[in-house]
Every structure is written in C-alpha cells, then in structure tokens.
Amino acid sequence: MNCARCCTPLRLLLTVDTTEWDGGSGSWRPVEEPEAWGHALAAPTQVVVGRWGELNLFACPADPAHPHAWSIQ
Template identity: 50%
Template sequence: MACPECGSDVRPLLTIDGSEWDGGSGSWRPVEDAGYTGLHFLGPARATQLNIGRGHSLQLYVCTASYDHPHVQNMQ
C-alpha cells in the first residue's frame, strides 16, 4: 500500500479486531481459556464486543514520509 498524498510507503499503526483469539481453530489461545472448545465466536474469544465488517479486523497505516498525510485503512 502507498500513501494517497505522496505515494510513499506506509507502515502499520493500529489493528482493531473483534476477537481476542480465533475461537479455537488456529494459532493461539490464552492459557486461561484452554478449556474453551467451541468453534464459534462465543465466550472469551469475543470479549472485545466489537464487530468490524462481519468479523474482519481494521488496520490503519501511516505514511513513512509525513504523519500529517491521511491514514490508509485496510479491512481483512
């Protein structure tokens, strides 16, 4: 991705996700939630109570040339 103002590279600033972990089907889970076996997003995995675009995460990026340039958004 590139800055819409000047075309420079952007770097990650912030990621906002609707879940703390993936509900048990993937890479990691807090030790405290090891007993959770469901594959749906209930319980501790949804503790953030956010719903971003049907379960996606929102990422914001900043221009490497100037912080005054507009942020770049990406939803995955």
C-alpha cells in the same frame, strides 16, 4: 499501500480485530484461559469489524500529517 500525497509506502499503525483468538477451531487460546471455547469468549470486547474481520490503519512514515489509509479484511 502507498501514501496518497507522497507515494511513500505506508506502515501499519493499528489493527482492530474482531476476536482475540480463533474461537472456532481452537487453534490458539490464551494460556490463562485453557478451558475457554467459542466465539463469545474469543471476543470479550464485542467489537465486530465487518463480518468478523479486522480493520488495519496505516500511516505515512514520511509525514504524519498526511492522510491515513485503512483496509478491512
């Protein structure tokens, strides 16, 4: 994505994900919680973005006053 004002490529500023880890397949789990399993344990904050996706917020590196951009995946 490019900045709407100056066309500079935007940089990822923040990602808000629905889950901390993949609660479905178990492909990754925290070392501190080896027995944890399922989506309820993978999403302790209970924040749901879209349909279990993630929100990415981008900022312009040339001027922080330029508008931010976002995408949901």
